[in-house]
Amino acid sequence: MKKWNAVLALCGTLALAHAQKPNWHNLDLQRDSVFGISTEKAYNELLKNKKSTPVVVAVIDSGIDTAHEDLRSVLWVNPKEKAGNQKDDDKNRYTDDINGWSFIGSEKGNVQYDNLELTRILRKQMARFGSLSSLPEDTTGLYAFQQLKSEYDRELAKAKMQLMGMTQFAAALDSVVVHANKGRLTLEDLKGYKAANGQERHVKTILMKELQRYPDAVTFKEKEIDGGVEHFKDMVEYQLNLEYDPRAVVGDDYNNVKERYYGSNDVTGPDADHGTHVAGIIGAVRNNGLGIEGVADNVQIMVVRAVPNGDERDKDIANAIRYAVDKGAKVINMSFGKPYSPDKKVVDEAVKYALKKDVLLIHAAGNEGLNIDDSANIFYPRRQYEKKGEANAWIEVGASGYKDDETLVASFSNYGKNTVDVFAPGVSIYSSVPGSKYTYHDGTSMASPVVAGLAALIRSYYPKLSAMEVKDIILQSAVKVTHPVMVADGGAPHAVQLSDICRTGAVVNAYAALQLAAQK
Incomplete structure (x- = not known):
């Protein structure tokens, strides 16, 4: 999910916020005067000398730079697979899946660009x-x-x-x-x-x-x-090129949405910028003097490459979810979306499978600045199933900024009183990018991993909590916003209450969430 600052400027609308201090999303509103999620305060006051257990977080995205200096030590490593022997040691039909799997490539090459x-x-x-x-x-x-x-x-x-x-x-x-x-x-x-x-x-x-x-x-x-x-x-x-179709390089039977076993072990791919940035927000090594501080300090990041430059395909997303669940992920981050889902049923089945395995799904609400309660603005994947019912262990995340004023809701963020659960920092977020570098990105794509990192943090220090209990803790402990915020909804900006455009009317908070978790 991308939003180009230059496009906003050229269209005469407000440019995105100026770059803030690199770790602002982990800071505290009262202490630091930025509307972060109080992660540092939680580590300093609540988690000292506490033991934690590692939690596997799957990042379904464009790929991750597995050699990045701030990420390579926190990558999930398949314990039953031997690197480089070209054998399927764990017999899961994914050969040499050391750090994860790619569903948009093969030995012939990778899909970098795809259609909408x-x-x-x-x-x-x-x-x-x-x-x-x-x-x-x-x-x-x-x-x-x-x-x-x-x-x-x-x-x-x-x-x-x-x-x-x-x-x-x-x-x-x-x-x-x-x-x-x-x-x-x-x-x-x-x-x-x-x-x-x-x-x-x-x-x-x-x-x-x-x-x-x-x-x-x-x-x-x-x-x-x-x-x-x-x-x-x-x-x-x-x-938007009707003549362009890169799928042949994958080598699957694309019309068979039930097909599971295809792809490659190249989880970095040709353009891992987006996925690497997302991964750093979740779990970049803390206090190592390099780059950034991840939200969670004891995670193993599983790389599942399924999102090209273009719209992801339902078949690949369903398989990515199933792969992550089968290999032990307890939190799945999904910073992607699209307005059409022709094979939604197969994604729904994968989501239901994840819920049965006690996995918490975190999804970015999108960057179009729209009310996604409106049936004309539906984006997929979504918690509502095609037939009836909805995924309960699912958190839909909007993007917030660092100022506690009317600009709190990011101008690009989608919203919805019945659709978006909570907001999290997603403006001027500093994180890792390929080549052991770092930069600022904006988007609900950045807000979602903030929440995924928080979910992993809770599950690592309180491992007995279920996915639904963790979700409830995150939503119940989020900081209520009582002043008006500005949204556009396709027209001129106007003031609303955050509770009018979000189920909780709140921004997530790690300190309050961990306090609540300790009481369970």
């Missing part, structure tokens, strides 16, 4: 309805196909327009830097620069804001604009 589910569904239906010039006798479903095609056409046109706009902005920014003849162009340099035309004036206006948090224009372009151009290019060339 919208594209895949449309491509499948086009085999029946074609170009609409010659219709089959049975036209059942034709109207739905036409609606889908219209949505696809709108999304493709929008992506092409955004790509063009971002590309033009990047070129204009380069022009300003060259004409200014000031190297990387700082804020002070920019103040004295006279724009040559309207396009340069537009660039200067945006840079005057952005260079208050970036050291120079080149750094801003590298961090924001280049990523935006790449994102929309990926949308046009891969995600």
Whole structure:
């Protein structure tokens, strides 16, 4: 789940919050004046000299850099598998699954880019309805196909327009830097620069804001604009390209959603940025003088690669959940989502399997700034089953910021009084990225692992608690927010109570949760 800061700026909306101190999400509101979850306070006051047991947390994501300096010692290692012998030592039909498994690759290579589910569904239906010039006798479903095609056409046109706009902005920014003849162009340099035309004036206006948090224009372009151009290019060339289908490299029978045994042991893959960042939030080694402090101090992170650059596939997610459960995960983090789920039943069955095994599922609510109670804004996977009922040991997480004011709810975060359980820090979160590096990311993708880390922390110090008991503790102990917060809901921002857009009306808190756990 991504949200590009540059896109927000170019659209004239509020840019995301400035980068905060690296560990702010673990700090305490009263002591540190940021709305973190009081993790450090909990370690200092509640957990000293207490014993814990390791908890396996599965990260279903894009992959994780298994060589990262702050993660490699906390990775789950399959105790029954011998590395590199090319044998299935534990007889689970996944050969050399040392740190986990990938369901989007094979010996032939990896899926890096994939379509949106919208594209895949449309491509499948086009085999029946074609170009609409010659219709089959049975036209059942034709109207739905036409609606889908219209949505696809709108999304493709929008992506092409955004790509063009971002590309033009990047070129204009380069022009300003060259004409200014000031190297990387700082804020002070920019103040004295006279724009040559309207396009340069537009660039200067945006840079005057952005260079208050970036050291120079080149750094801003590298961090924001280049990523935006790449994102929309990926949308046009891969995600919305009806001619592009990378599935052949996996080598499975894709139409057989019951198929379980395919994939590879390459759990890092070609682009592990997102998954590595998520993993660091959960359990990067604490107090080692490197990078960041994970929320949980005694975890084993299992890597399950199932999320490409594009929409994840239901079959892969179902198998990822089952694999994680079978190999002992007690918490599963799912920082992904999409608006269509053609094989939802197979995911529901996997979720039910996880619940039977006492596993707690944590899911990110999404980054569209929408009310996902609305039936028009449904995102998958979701706790509600296709037929009836819902997953009980499931926490849906929205993203919050560091200020205890009306900006507390992140401008990009989805919400819903009946859908989102709780909020957690998801703005300017500093964590690990590939190459033993670190950076800030924003998103409900970052808020979800904060909660997954908290769940693992509770389960490690209070291992007798069930998944449902841990969920109840997290929700019951969350800090209530009584002042108004701002949300957009597709229009102009307006004030609401957090309890109007969230089941608990609260932000998770590790200190309060551990206090409550001690009473169970």
